[in-house]
Amino acid sequence: MTKVIPIVALFAIAIVTTLLLNGCGGNQVAKLDLNSDKNHLNTFLSLHNQFCEKKYPSPDSLKSILAESSTLKPAEDYDGVYEVLVEDVSYAISPEDDGCTTDVMIQRENTQLFSFEDINKALLEHGYIETSDPVSRKDRGTDQTELTVIEKKYISPSGEVTTLDFPLEKKDKYYMTLFAEKFSEAVKKKKERALKSLKMASLTKF
Numbered sequence: 001m002t003k004v005i006p007i008v009a010l011f012a013i014a015i016v017t018t019l020l021l022n023g024c025g026g027n028q029v030a031k032l033d034l035n036s037d038k039n040h041l042n043t044f045l046s047l048h049n050q051f052c053e054k055k056y057p058s059p060d061s062l063k064s065i066l067a068e069s070s071t072l073k074p075a076e077d078y079d080g081v082y083e084v085l086v087e088d089v090s091y092a093i094s095p096e097d098d099g100c101t102t103d104v105m106i107q108r109e110n111t112q113l114f115s116f117e118d119i120n121k122a123l124l125e126h127g128y129i130e131t132s133d134p135v136s137r138k139d140r141g142t143d144q145t146e147l148t149v150i151e152k153k154y155i156s157p158s159g160e161v162t163t164l165d166f167p168l169e170k171k172d173k174y175y176m177t178l179f180a181e182k183f184s185e186a187v188k189k190k191k192e193r194a195l196k197s198l199k200m201a202s203l204t205k206f
Contacts, residue, residue: 040113041122043086044104044178049126051093052100052180053158059183063095089113092175099160099182107171116150116166119178123164127157139165141173149174156180 051069056062063080066072072082075092083092089108094101106113116134124130134152141147147170156162161181167174 038114038118040089040104041118043089044091044102044114044119045122045126047084047091047093048102048178048180052102052178053156053160055158056100056182059095059097062100062182066093066095096179097183099180101177101179103175103177105172105174106167106176112171119164119166120152123154128154128162130154131161136168139167139174141167141170142175143170143173145170145173147174 050071051066054065056065066082069082072084072093075081075083075090078092078094081092081094083090085091089104091102091104094103104113120130120134131153134150136148136150138146139149148168150164150166150168152164152166154162154164163177163179163181165177165179167176
């Protein structure tokens with residue numbers, strides 16, 4: 001228990017500070033001492049908690065919350081993505097058809113913000129439950145070159161499937177993401193309705 005309490009306390013401070021700034025009309029999350037990788041990690045997870053861990057009735061409601069947030073602003077060159085800068089580090093929130101993604105470029109100026117082990121440990125201490133061992137896969141970075149990514153799935157404290165994608169290389173060319181699956185059932189039903197409509201349309205031709 002002695003190892004858990006300090007992490008929980010740090011999460012609480014980060015989240016409360018963020019909410020207070022929102023209430024005062026602030027346009028960024030708390031200023032933190034970024035000499036500590038824990039502060040980068042706390043910033044990332046507090047933003048994910050504030051926006052992506054919450055329940056939303058629909059994708060449109062999530063988009064509205066992000067668009068109206070005083071913390072976030074539209075990201076340049078990325079349509080539909082919202083970001084906040086904390087000491088020149090960009091943290092982004094993206095509304096998806098089937099959920100919500102938080103991301104950050106894990107390395108800047110030859111300095112890694114935090115490790116896979118750091119975020120994995122923090123998620124478990126935050127109440128996430130791992131559902132499988134991490135697996136590696138190939139992906140492409142922002143420079144379109146191939147790299148290796150670790151992917152690991154969890155169940156969040158609110159019961160949502162959450163996927164972490166963490167680059168093993170070229171960490172300044174790939175956005176580390178934490179994706180919370182939220183609207184998969186609605187997306188599935190939408191696809192089923194579209195497929196049914198196509199089938200009916202094809203039948204009416206004969």
